Amino acid sequence: MRLSRSAKAILGVVTALVFLFIYTPLLLVVVNSFNADRTFGWPPRGLTLEWWARALDSTGVREALVSSLWVAAVSTIISLALGTLLALALLRYQFFGRDVISLLVILPIALPGIVTGIALNNMFTTILGVSLSLWTVVIAHATFCMVTVFNNVIARLRRMQGGLEEASADLGAGVFTTFRLVTFPQLRSALLAGGLLAFALSFDEIIVTTFTIGAGDTTLPIWILQNLFRPNQAPVVNVVAVVLIVVSIVPIWLAQRLSEDSVGIGAARVKAKEG
Amino acid sequence: MPRPKANKVSALLHRSPRLRLAGLITAPAGWLVLVYIAALAALLITAFWTVDTFTGKVSTDWTTENVVTVLTDPVYQRITLRTLWIAIAVTLIDLVLALPMAFFIAKVASARWQKLLVVAVLMPLWASYLVKAYAWRNVLADGGLLEWLGAPIGLESPGYGETAVILTLSYIWLPFMILPIYAGFDRVPDSLLEASSDLGAKPLTTVRLVVFPLLVPSIIAGTIFTFSLSLGDYITAQIVGGTTQMLGTVVYANVGAANNLPFAAAVSLVPIAIITLYLFIVRRTGALNSL
Numbered sequence: 361m362r363l364s365r366s367a368k369a370i371l372g373v374v375t376a377l378v379f380l381f382i383y384t385p386l387l388l389v390v391v392n393s394f395n396a397d398r399t400f401g402w403p404p405r406g407l408t409l410e411w412w413a414r415a416l417d418s419t420g421v422r423e424a425l426v427s428s429l430w431v432a433a434v435s436t437i438i439s440l441a442l443g444t445l446l447a448l449a450l451l452r453y454q455f456f457g458r459d460v461i462s463l464l465v466i467l468p469i470a471l472p473g474i475v476t477g478i479a480l481n482n483m484f485t486t487i488l489g490v491s492l493s494l495w496t497v498v499i500a501h502a503t504f505c506m507v508t509v510f511n512n513v514i515a516r517l518r519r520m521q522g523g524l525e526e527a528s529a530d531l532g533a534g535v536f537t538t539f540r541l542v543t544f545p546q547l548r549s550a551l552l553a554g555g556l557l558a559f560a561l562s563f564d565e566i567i568v569t570t571f572t573i574g575a576g577d578t579t580l581p582i583w584i585l586q587n588l589f590r591p592n593q594a595p596v597v598n599v600v601a602v603v604l605i606v607v608s609i610v611p612i613w614l615a616q617r618l619s620e621d622s623v624g625i626g627a628a629r630v631k632a633k634e635g
Numbered sequence: 636m637p638r639p640k641a642n643k644v645s646a647l648l649h650r651s652p653r654l655r656l657a658g659l660i661t662a663p664a665g666w667l668v669l670v671y672i673a674a675l676a677a678l679l680i681t682a683f684w685t686v687d688t689f690t691g692k693v694s695t696d697w698t699t700e701n702v703v704t705v706l707t708d709p710v711y712q713r714i715t716l717r718t719l720w721i722a723i724a725v726t727l728i729d730l731v732l733a734l735p736m737a738f739f740i741a742k743v744a745s746a747r748w749q750k751l752l753v754v755a756v757l758m759p760l761w762a763s764y765l766v767k768a769y770a771w772r773n774v775l776a777d778g779g780l781l782e783w784l785g786a787p788i789g790l791e792s793p794g795y796g797e798t799a800v801i802l803t804l805s806y807i808w809l810p811f812m813i814l815p816i817y818a819g820f821d822r823v824p825d826s827l828l829e830a831s832s833d834l835g836a837k838p839l840t841t842v843r844l845v846v847f848p849l850l851v852p853s854i855i856a857g858t859i860f861t862f863s864l865s866l867g868d869y870i871t872a873q874i875v876g877g878t879t880q881m882l883g884t885v886v887y888a889n890v891g892a893a894n895n896l897p898f899a900a901a902v903s904l905v906p907i908a909i910i911t912l913y914l915f916i917v918r919r920t921g922a923l924n925s926l
Contacts, residue, residue, distance in 0.1 A: 455656060461667070465663075506666075
């Protein structure tokens with residue numbers, strides 16, 4: 361198919377416009393975090409660092425940041441362990457129920473976040489009678505973060521050759537020694553990429569979090585949600601939003617550079633899969 | 636023997652593949668079944684329970700009242716239809732924006748640009764959902780960017796409401812539509828397009844008869860994301876929706892303020908049912924493998 365020059369130009373312009381549409385609102389948040397005007401009228405009448413100073417000074421923001429980092433770190437560790445085990449099992453072995461389990465692992469990102477959220481909320485509060493805390497958030501996050509680790513590891517395993525592991529066993533290395541010296545080094549960058557994605561996913565998550573967090577706890581997204589409609593907090597909300605953008609984009613960028621496997625949209629749900 | 640215990644376990648595992656498999660699968664499968672599947676099953680059951688009006692506690696008396704109310708009360712029927720309409724509108728808008736763009740990235744841009752553009756699509760995909768909804772609050776605000784942009788050409792900002800929800804959700808889920816369609820275009824070999832053109836087809840004919848049929852699974856994969864994620868939304872509706880009610884907002888209100896988990900569970904069965912039905916319809920197209 362030979363496209364005329366003008367057809368290519370039109371497609372190029374449309375693409376540029378969509379990118380403008382994608383990036384303008386995010387840039388607006390960044391600019392508004394320096395906007396001297398409290399109501400964020402456009403164009404800004406002056407620039408200031410006051411909101412950044414106030415955000416840094418706010419104990420609420422600092423506590424929320426610490427909780428967010430803690431939840432993301434613990435969920436990432438759990439999902440790294442579970443996702444890796446699952447990928448090894450599903451790729452290396454044929455067994456009864458294998459297809460069911462590979463469907464199960466994508467379910468938390470295929471169903472909307474609100475379903476995961478209310479299902480876990482109901483499980484914790486009605487069925488088990490456990491009170492909600494940061495731990496219940498960790499359990500919820502680990503459930504869907506497992507998918508991103510699983511996707512990265514299984515993509516890497518598919519490209520790895522089993523021969524090295526067999527050779528290792530033939531030379532007398534035990535199961536654990538082979539994993540430590542042969543399998544793990546080949547998986548390392550995939551694990552790092554999957555872990556970074558899981559961390560970013562957890563750090564950002566809002567829908568599932570609102571349903572599984574205890575009354576006294578806040579993560580950064582929860583803090584934003586709680587302060588969004590308070591007019592005098594609006595400038596600080598902008599600063600926190602910028603921090604969220606940066607902390608979630610940097611790991612993605614790193615993961616992208618580390619591993620070619622990490623593009624898989626299934627891993628994104630989502631999730632979005634926030635959502 | 637430096638570590639006799641580990642060696643024994645290792646030898647045992649080496650001899651038995653079944654034990655090796657059990658060691659690998661128990662923890663993750665146990666987690667998924669005990670935490671997630673049990674929770675989904677419990678949700679289904681809870682929808683048929685009630686709340687004791689005196690104590691506010693869930694009582695395990697069986698009733699179909701919640702489910703019947705959700706299905707027959709005009710209020711909830713309207714909310715279901717509105718949510719469906721929003722999800723369909725978002726899906727269509729994203730489709731219209733994603734198709735030309737994905738085509739440009741996959742087939743027109745040079746190899747170097749292609750890589751850069753894909754990363755440029757991916758980055759905002761991972762920027763927080765909440766921040767993106769919040770960004771649109773800034774854009775749509777009184778005296779905000781949209782009003783400033785629209786003023787010279789006589790356009791008004793839609794303000795907060797249903798239109799704002801559709802606009803914002805289209806924005807948030809757009810990358811989820813672009814990426815599978817881009818991957819779909821990328822898989823269509825150039826030689827096929829050239830052959831079509833050599834045989835005398837005009838570009839639009841080639842798109843209609845060659846590209847589009849090959850692309851259907853990718854398009855459906857994209858719609859699964861935009862459609863399913865919009866159906867379950869409640870945060871965007873809260874942030875830019877004004878008084879707009881969606882199924883998600885009803886679920887949230889019944890978990891929090893109204894403290895009626897059985898009713899919330901019953902409402903949440905509606906998006907689950909719709910999505911399951913949609914997945915069932917598109918199952919044969921092969922779209923589920925391109926997720």
